[in-house]
Amino acid sequence: MRTNHVPKATLQRYPVYLKALRRLQKNGIKRIMSRELSSFVDIEPTTIRRDFSFLGNLGKQGYGYDVDRLIDIFNQQLGVDFDEKLILVGAGNLGRALLNYNKWDHVVGEVACAFDVDPEKQGSQFGVNVWSMDDLEEKMPKGCRIAILTISHDVQATVDRLVKAGITGIVDFTHQHFKVPRGVVIKSIDVVSSIQELVFITNSMNEPAQRQRD
Numbered sequence: 044m045r046t047n048h049v050p051k052a053t054l055q056r057y058p059v060y061l062k063a064l065r066r067l068q069k070n071g072i073k074r075i076m077s078r079e080l081s082s083f084v085d086i087e088p089t090t091i092r093r094d095f096s097f098l099g100n101l102g103k104q105g106y107g108y109d110v111d112r113l114i115d116i117f118n119q120q121l122g123v124d125f126d127e128k129l130i131l132v133g134a135g136n137l138g139r140a141l142l143n144y145n146k147w148d149h150v151v152g153e154v155a156c157a158f159d160v161d162p163e164k165q166g167s168q169f170g171v172n173v174w175s176m177d178d179l180e181e182k183m184p185k186g187c188r189i190a191i192l193t194i195s196h197d198v199q200a201t202v203d204r205l206v207k208a209g210i211t212g213i214v215d216f217t218h219q220h221f222k223v224p225r226g227v228v229i230k231s232i233d234v235v236s237s238i239q240e241l242v243f244i245t246n247s248m249n250e251p252a253q254r255q256r257d
């Protein structure tokens with residue numbers, strides 16, 4: 044596919060189709076008509092057919108689209124790896140909430156297993172194995188690159204160990220400052236700073252009205 048010939052709006056819809064197709068595949072659906080897919084993605088069947096036509100001659104009249112084949116093509120064209128095996132470190136309140144959610148498998152992979160220092164947290168949590176930190180290097184899935192960090196203690200030492208074990212991307216929930224070597228990327232998620240940001244934006248939006256009242 045030469046993406047420079049595909050309309051931008053079509054390119055933006057491809058991940059939407061892919062997500063729906065992955066779900067259908069998980070439910071054992073082998074083929075689908077554009078009008079059936081339409082009800083999953085809320086996009087007109089004619090638009091779907093036109094969008095898919097950029098990928099080649101994929102559908103057959105009266106048969107529809109082969110779900111596995113479409114997914115393969117989307118995977119190739121979009122360069123997305125849906126089999127990314129993530130790990131989660133720290134199966135406390137926040138960590139368990141994320142394990143319970145574990146629905147990233149339709150889009151970015153899944154949490155393959157988790158780790159915690161506390162024996163009480165180890166075992167199966169929402170269908171995901173939580174191992175002792177002692178077993179980190181042994182139990183980490185092969186080729187695992189991304190860790191979700193929801194721990195409360197020894198953050199720097201834990202990060203150092205994760206990096207040594209091959210982690211190159213960290214989704215960090217800890218609020219704590221830590222360092223990583225070049226080539227390792229941190230994506231921090233912090234509800235507190237999001238709220239602060241919202242308060243700031245909301246205040247500045249209301250400022251003229253406030254001034255008028257003063």
Ligand SMILES: NC(=O)c1ccc[n+]([C@@H]2O[C@H](COP(=O)([O-])OP(=O)(O)OC[C@H]3O[C@@H](n4cnc5c(N)ncnc54)[C@H](O)[C@@H]3O)[C@@H](O)[C@H]2O)c1
Nearest residue numbers: 133134135136137159160161194195196216217232233234
């Ligand atoms: N980003 C946010 O918006 C946000 C919101 C709430 C909490 N937090 C932070 O997330 C973290 C987890 O919060 P929580 O409420 O789930 O805490 P929690 O105490 O319930 O859970 C922490 C878990 O991590 C484990 N743990 C601690 N240190 C560890 C280590 N070095 N290695 C492995 N396991 C370890 C503990 O045994 C525990 O099970 C904290 O750092 C908290 O400050 C962030």
